[in-house]
Amino acid sequence: xxxxxxxxxxxxxxxxxxxxxxxxxxxxxxxxxxxxxxxxxxxxxxxxxxxxxxxxxxxxxxxxxxxxxxxxxxxxxxxxxxxxxxxxxxxxxxxxxxxxxxxxxxxxxxxxxxxxxxxxxxxxxxxxxxxxxxxxxxxxxxxxxxxxxxxxxxxxxxxxxxxxxxxxxxxxxxxxxxxxxxxxxxxxxxxxxxxxxxxxxxxxxxxxxxxxxxxxxxxxxxxxxxxxxxxxxxxxxxxxxxxxxx
Amino acid sequence: xxxxxxxxxxxxxxxxxxxxxxxxxxxxxxxxxxxxxxxxxxxxxxxxxxxxxxxxxxxxxxxxxxxxxxxxxxxxxxxxxxxxxxxxxxxxxxxxxxxxxxxxxxxxxxxxxxxxxxxxxxxxxxxxxxxxxxxxxxxxxxxxxxxxxxxxxxxxxxxxxxxxxxxxxxxxxxxxxxxxxxxxxxxxxxxxxxxxxxxxxxxxxxxxxxxxxxxxxxxxxxxxxxxxxxxxxxxxxxxxxxxxxxxxxxxxxxxxxxxxxxxxxxxxxxxxxxxxxxxxxxxxxxxxxxxxxxxxxxxxxxxxxxxxxxxxxxxxxxxxxxxxxxxxxxxxxxxxxx
Numbered sequence: 001x002x003x004x005x006x007x008x009x010x011x012x013x014x015x016x017x018x019x020x021x022x023x024x025x026x027x028x029x030x031x032x033x034x035x036x037x038x039x040x041x042x043x044x045x046x047x048x049x050x051x052x053x054x055x056x057x058x059x060x061x062x063x064x065x066x067x068x069x070x071x072x073x074x075x076x077x078x079x080x081x082x083x084x085x086x087x088x089x090x091x092x093x094x095x096x097x098x099x100x101x102x103x104x105x106x107x108x109x110x111x112x113x114x115x116x117x118x119x120x121x122x123x124x125x126x127x128x129x130x131x132x133x134x135x136x137x138x139x140x141x142x143x144x145x146x147x148x149x150x151x152x153x154x155x156x157x158x159x160x161x162x163x164x165x166x167x168x169x170x171x172x173x174x175x176x177x178x179x180x181x182x183x184x185x186x187x188x189x190x191x192x193x194x195x196x197x198x199x200x201x202x203x204x205x206x207x208x209x210x211x212x213x214x215x216x217x218x219x220x221x222x223x224x225x226x227x228x229x230x231x232x233x234x235x236x237x238x239x240x241x242x243x244x245x246x
Numbered sequence: 247x248x249x250x251x252x253x254x255x256x257x258x259x260x261x262x263x264x265x266x267x268x269x270x271x272x273x274x275x276x277x278x279x280x281x282x283x284x285x286x287x288x289x290x291x292x293x294x295x296x297x298x299x300x301x302x303x304x305x306x307x308x309x310x311x312x313x314x315x316x317x318x319x320x321x322x323x324x325x326x327x328x329x330x331x332x333x334x335x336x337x338x339x340x341x342x343x344x345x346x347x348x349x350x351x352x353x354x355x356x357x358x359x360x361x362x363x364x365x366x367x368x369x370x371x372x373x374x375x376x377x378x379x380x381x382x383x384x385x386x387x388x389x390x391x392x393x394x395x396x397x398x399x400x401x402x403x404x405x406x407x408x409x410x411x412x413x414x415x416x417x418x419x420x421x422x423x424x425x426x427x428x429x430x431x432x433x434x435x436x437x438x439x440x441x442x443x444x445x446x447x448x449x450x451x452x453x454x455x456x457x458x459x460x461x462x463x464x465x466x467x468x469x470x471x472x473x474x475x476x477x478x479x480x481x482x483x484x485x486x487x488x489x490x491x492x493x494x495x496x497x498x499x500x501x502x503x504x505x506x507x508x509x510x511x512x513x514x515x516x517x518x519x520x521x522x523x524x525x526x527x528x529x530x531x532x533x534x535x536x537x538x539x540x541x542x543x544x545x546x547x548x549x550x551x552x553x554x555x556x557x558x559x560x561x562x563x564x565x566x567x568x569x570x571x572x573x574x575x576x577x578x579x580x581x582x583x584x
Binding site: 002003005006007009010013014017018086087088089090091092093094095096097098 | 291294295296315316317319320322324326328330331332334335339343344346347348349350351388391392
């Protein structure tokens with residue numbers, strides 16, 4: 001446990017001492033802020049339909065996905081690739097610490113940093129609550145979706161980072177895994193058979209997020225995120241153990 | 247303390263380490279000596295558990311390094327060749343991280359860090375960011391991280407490479423100091439280092455141990471073989487052949503200057519008189535004739551350049567250099583003695 005904490009703490013420190021963290025945080029806030037502002041001005045228009053601003057914010061604009069698909073590779077690309085490139089992996093893996101602990105420690109650091117990136121958006125809800133009634137349930141489930149789906153994509157990023165010593169390759173690879181995970185739901189419309197249609201419908205991340213933003217928490221989806229994340233992390237630990245690659 | 251049993255490591259078709267077995271006893275300082283590309287780093291990576299061998303195994307205190315994993319790895323402190331550190335961390339932060347990684351409790355870690363900083367003479371840079379440190383200090387930080395948890399066994403891969411002469415002296419001093427408290431295995435391609443630091447030497451070439459013993463015993467097994475250095479004037483083309491035909495001469499090599507020759511002589515022979523008579527008979531002018539005993543450096547150069555006749559004479563050592571892969575031989579060994 002202590003060694004896992006050591007890795008977690010070191011990675012968090014590395015995040016906050018590198019300029020990348022602030023670039024990502026600023027971009028994320030810029031996009032989210034703009035989207036929030038657009039939504040609020042849209043709803044202010046008397047001709048617009050009725051809706052809760054945060055419901056639109058979480059589930060129903062494409063910006064959310066643009067941001068998520070960009071953030072996951074950038075946040076995770078460094079984690080293991082850099083250790084390999086610089087050679088620090090040698091003293092890390094000869095220390096009495098298992099591959100699983102290294103991978104989980106780094107993943108938790110990425111997840112913590114990711115949550116930190118989203119933290120400022122809580123302000124939106126607070127601002128709204130001063131002018132109107134906010135239904136906190138859907139806001140909470142919206143954030144649950146943000147963390148769940150984010151965690152899934154970050155796990156994909158950790159796996160990608162364990163496979164290459166180049167950060168660029170790791171980022172592209174993350175995108176290559178996260179893209180289909182995101183897009184697989186769209187296949188729903190290409191099938192007429194009930195089973196396949198339903199299957200792809202279940203896997204549709206945009207649909208999940210839409211439900212989360214409405215306050216619907218479906219435990220099957222949480223199981224999906226947790227199990228697939230665990231699978232990615234397991235594969236990352238195996239990749240790290242496959243030392244013949246070094 | 248640590249035993250390597252028939253370690254072999256292949257990278258695809260290439261065999262980097264070929265059936266290497268050795269043991270390092272408690273308290274010993276053992277040097278692995280070999281030219282670049284001989285398989286030193288691969289051997290060390292297998293010893294430290296970073297790289298699994300293709301076949302063979304490593305035991306530390308009787309326990310298998312790869313099967314028993316973490317507890318065994320804790321007994322080894324490792325300084326890799328490329329001294330990789332996290333550049334954004336401060337020295338004390340890095341040592342704190344390493345202590346925590348080793349599973350030390352907070353109080354234990356604090357006292358270990360304090361002690362290690364003192365031992366490695368890092369007090370004046372303890373608060374500095376690693377990225378700003380000189381190569382010499384970085385080496386010491388990496389060394390500090392390796393000894394932080396008081397491992398019984400310390401493995402150092404090329405600990406003085408890339409340092410300036412002053413830093414080399416300082417790090418050697420530190421290594422000697424550490425050798426009093428730890429079992430030490432270090433690799434180097436620098437000969438004087440081995441003579442200065444090690445109780446025992448293994449010379450490795452093309453993945454095989456070609457000789458091993460104390461520096462003295464290695465020299466001793468070569469005492470019988472001597473080299474005659476000749477400088478001749480007016481020696482014709484056939485001089486080398488004439489010299490090679492003399493009794494007791496096993497090989498004739500050209501010397502550094504024109505007209506000079508190096509004659510390898512078999513054990514317990516002294517062809518000096520015959521050389522003189524041959525010179526008189528052929529009408530050469532003998533300007534210089536010196537008998538030299540083999541230095542450790544000669545042994546090293548000869549063992550690692552694939553000279554079969556000479557290498558075969560290494561007392562008790564298994565020496566079977568193959569000429570197949572001998573294209574990339576090093577010209578000479580690097581001498582870095584301040």
